[in-house]
Amino acid sequence: MKAWHYMAEKARALGIEIGAWFAPHFSPRARIFQEHPEWRMIDVNTMPSGGGYGWHTIISADWNTEIFDWVLADIKRWKEEGGLDYLFTDSFANLGLLQQNYARMMRTSWRRLAQLYGEFSKMGIKALTFEGISPFGASRFGIADLRGDLLGPAAGIVGQNDLGWWVDDFDMAYGLCLGAAFRKRPEAEIRSLCFRAAAARGYLMMDSLCGHLYDLPEWARELNIIYEKALPHMVQRTLLPDRSGICWRGDGASVIWALRATDVEVDDGAQVLELGAEDDTAIEPSASGKCSLQAGRVYMIRHPGV
Numbered sequence: 001m002k003a004w005h006y007m008a009e010k011a012r013a014l015g016i017e018i019g020a021w022f023a024p025h026f027s028p029r030a031r032i033f034q035e036h037p038e039w040r041m042i043d044v045n046t047m048p049s050g051g052g053y054g055w056h057t058i059i060s061a062d063w064n065t066e067i068f069d070w071v072l073a074d075i076k077r078w079k080e081e082g083g084l085d086y087l088f089t090d091s092f093a094n095l096g097l098l099q100q101n102y103a104r105m106m107r108t109s110w111r112r113l114a115q116l117y118g119e120f121s122k123m124g125i126k127a128l129t130f131e132g133i134s135p136f137g138a139s140r141f142g143i144a145d146l147r148g149d150l151l152g153p154a155a156g157i158v159g160q161n162d163l164g165w166w167v168d169d170f171d172m173a174y175g176l177c178l179g180a181a182f183r184k185r186p187e188a189e190i191r192s193l194c195f196r197a198a199a200a201r202g203y204l205m206m207d208s209l210c211g212h213l214y215d216l217p218e219w220a221r222e223l224n225i226i227y228e229k230a231l232p233h234m235v236q237r238t239l240l241p242d243r244s245g246i247c248w249r250g251d252g253a254s255v256i257w258a259l260r261a262t263d264v265e266v267d268d269g270a271q272v273l274e275l276g277a278e279d280d281t282a283i284e285p286s287a288s289g290k291c292s293l294q295a296g297r298v299y300m301i302r303h304p305g306v
Contacts, residue, residue, distance in 0.1 A: 001081055008083040018083045022075075023090035024113065025051060025058045032070065033059070039067040042103035053096035063109035063116065074121055079123050086126035130179045191219055195296055197212070198227045199246045199257030201234050222277035226298050229275050230255040233300065245293065255300045258293040265290050270306035 011018050026033065033040055041060045043049040048059040061067045065225035078084045096113050100106040117127050139213030165303060240247055248255045255275075256264065266272060271284040272291050275298045283299065285291045293299055 003077075004078065010084065016062070017085040019088060020078070020084060021090060022076065022087040023026045023092075024063070024096035024109075025091060028057070028059045032067070036066070037148040038062075039065045041099045041101050044102045046102070049099055049101075051091065057304070058095070060099050061109075062099075062101045062104065062107070063096075063112035064101075064104075064107060068112055068116060068151060072116065075116060075120065075125070076123060080126060084125055087120065089127060138292055187217075194220060195257070196259065198223055199259070201231075201237075201248075216301040225277040226275045229280075230257075230298055230300065252303055254303070256293060256299045256301070258297050258299065260295045261293065263290045263292050266301055267304055271302040273299070273300045273302070275300055 001172065007016050028050075033048075039061050041049040041062045043055070048055040050056070050058055050062050075087075094114075095156050097108075097110045097164075100108055117291070120127050230248070233253045233255045234248035235250040238247050238249070239260060240243075241257070244260045244261075245256050245258040248257075266289060268289060272285060273280040275284055280300070283291055291299070
């Protein structure tokens with residue numbers, strides 16, 4: 001707690017809110033489970049449930065037990081003694097909501113977890129999602145996750161293997177993170193999916209969760225560079241007519257992520273650039289003031305006088 005006090009004081013002095021990573025899972029060697037083995041969630045194989053990671057790595061708890069009060073008291077202590085403004089929620093689904101205790105008639109924890117977050121709210125703690133589908137927001141890993149069928153060194157899409165309705169709904173596909181390599185998909189489709197995620201102000205981390213088993217392709221590196229160029233101007237978002245692209249507006253410039261080939265009108269005197277990983281290419285509008293955009297390309301339009 002001494003270190004937490006130090007960091008909290010420094011953060012407060014800078015006007016920074018204090019947050020902590022929070023997840024409904026534990027080390028299988030945690031002292032509390034040595035003292036209270038009945039607090040563990042038991043899987044169908046009679047072993048502690050690991051939520052897909054394996055019980056020898058991490059395990060989940062039965063929140064219907066006294067662990068509810070134990071965790072609540074500990075979070076309250078951190079809030080009162082050190083300062084705590086918000087929690088990032090991790091693995092809320094596979095290690096929390098979806099767990100069933102087969103040693104207790106398959107009882108679930110979702111009601112108690114909802115109550116737990118209600119208590120956090122009463123304390124004045126803001127609960128924010130970090131990873132995992134939760135009542136607090138859509139998953140940052142909504143397109144890819146690591147719980148695949150282990151057919152390859154890096155898992156990918158799971159479930160129905162169709163990416164779901166959210167991928168084509170840009171009101172839901174905001175801030176997605178591609179956290180793992182895809183499997184069973186041609187490169188052209190992968191590139192299209194990554195482009196759409198970046199267009200929705202997501203970001204690419206295609207190797208970071210795979211233990212470097214997946215080499216980041218050159219096109220992904222280039223897309224990351226283009227994304228960083230575009231990001232400062234990606235403030236206010238609109239869809240182009242017939243959903244042919246996404247237009248972001250910022251101070252003095254707009255950025256268009258073209259999903260399909262389309263023509264757009266630009267103001268007289270505007271500068272149009274096709275963004276590239278190395279160099280940007282100037283695009284000359286036609287006499288009628290239109291620019292033809294190619295699918296899968298990113299364009300920046302600098303407005304006159306800027």
